[in-house]
Amino acid sequence: MGYSFGRDDVVFLGSAAGVAALAEVDRLELTPATHLHDLERVRREFGARSGALVETVRLRRRAAAKLVDPGWWLFTDDALQQATPTLVARHRADRLSGRTVHDVTCSIGAELIELARVCPSVLGSDLDDVRLSMAAHNLAESRNVLLAKADALVPCSTGTVVIADPARRADGRRTHDPAKLQPPLPDLLAAYPGRDLAVKCAPGLDFDRLDWSGEIEIVSLDGAVREACLWSAGLSEPGVTRRATVLTSRGGSVAYTDADPDEIPDQPPGEWLIDPDGAIVRAGLVRHYAAKHGLWQLDPNIAYLTGNSVPDGVRGFRIVDRLELREKTLRRELARRDCGSLEILIRGLDIDPDTLRKRLKLRGTNPYTLVLTRISRTAAAFLCTT
The missing domain is CATH 1.10.10 (Arc Repressor Mutant, subunit A)
Known part of the structure; x- marks a missing residue:
């Protein structure tokens, strides 16, 4: 604490x-x-x-690792842990540009400062007096922000887009149950019927427990999945119920949606293996991503993709050999290739990479990547270089 x-x-x-x-x-x-x-x-x-x-x-x-220019900001430990990274908050604010927005769980103001840059008027409210005082300090130079003490479950604004970030811990532990968030997500949604609403959630939340008719967006930053955001139908594109947004600290942003084509060929492995960004995987848009980049799946139920080229800016693994997934075979082949360092990637198999790496007894100098997965019901091992 x-x-x-x-x-x-x-x-x-x-x-x-x-x-x-x-x-x-x-x-x-x-x-x-x-x-x-x-x-x-x-x-x-x-x-x-x-x-x-x-x-x-x-x-x-x-x-400093999460927020842009936090040098004069005030925080509590919990508030900083929950604060949205600046580039993620900026992305959400850009989607709301020009609207009047009410952040009903504003905390110390990490969302508000980005909203204030692109929205004509912003309201922030919270029940915590200390966090509100810190928000007033942090946003002292933002003249279009009004702060108020208010319960997120008791609407106190009209005509605004409502955004919220329920706390993700219950009884001191992180929860994936929407009903155990603070405030509970079902209660929060019920408090704003018919309103344009954006709710930040943990990406691991069990969305099957929600009756949600809008869009669920999964956002990653520099390869790490950061959050999910529920967007009500009035804030979503027609026909879009799932979106994966891939952000980079260099300012890049690419989005994939379930309205994109998802037809891909059924072919043997190509020259390369690609492990899609986690936002794409969690959003269930692996096929849509593959279709956009001319790739296909090794197995329809596994997220690894393959193809004869690698999308720009994405790390690919060039297939050197396909091996039988037996320790004896792997040990012999790795020794023959003078392997000294081995990255092991696994999907669809219950194998501990650290334990396997020790058992392979690597003594060489060359680096390789070993991709372990299954194709249909058969385990497969692909030896790769990057």
């Missing part, structure tokens, strides 16, 4: 004295090796404010 901030902490941290104190603390390493010495120094100089100062500096350093 992190430091428990109070509103008086927020007032101090936002004052001239607080800003100067944070700058002083930020000069310290605050690493495990220097922890005791640094903490003693901060306590000696700032007394009762030391906890808030040290925690804020630590959180800002962590936030």
Whole structure:
């Protein structure tokens, strides 16, 4: 658990004295090796404010990997964990550009600051006084944002697009049950009937438990699946119920939907294997992605794709050989090829890659990738280079 901030902490941290104190603390390493010495120094100089100062500096350093320019922001540990990465929030804001938007679970304002750049008027509300105070600090330069204390389940705006980000933990543990989110997702949806609604969710949420007629978008950033977002029908393209959006920190964005063609050939493996981005897999759009890039599946129930070329910007694995999936065979072939490092990718088989790698007793110098999967009911092993 992190430091428990109070509103008086927020007032101090936002004052001239607080800003100067944070700058002083930020000069310290605050690493495990220097922890005791640094903490003693901060306590000696700032007394009762030391906890808030040290925690804020630590959180800002962590936030730099997630948020763009968080240098003056205030956070709680939980709020930072749940905050939407800037590039993901920016993508959602772009879809809502020009609309008036109400974020009913605004927390410390990670969504609001992106909405404020493209929307004429933005309302943020939350029940947590400390987070609202932090949001006011974080958005001090955004003149088109209004903040209010309000329950997300009690509508307090009209004519706005409503966005929400229910907390994903129940009883201290992450949950995939929509009814155990805070606020519960079914209650949240019921509170805004007929409204344009966007709800951020965990990508692993069990969407089969929801009666959702709009779009479910899965978003990845730099290859890591970040979130799902439920878009009501009024915010979706006609005919689209599933979308995968692939973002990169370089500013790239590619989307695939279930309205795209999904006809692909049934052919033997080509020259390359491709492991699609996780957003594409979780959105159930592997065939649509394959059709767009001239690829096909090794097996209709497995996400690995194959083809004779690799889509731009995607990592591919050139097939060197197809081997029998037996340890003795693999060990012999890898030794013959002087394999010293081996990346092992697995789909559709219950094999632990680390255990297998140790049993293969690699002693060479050449790097390879081993792709283990099944085709129909038969296990298959593909030795590849990248």
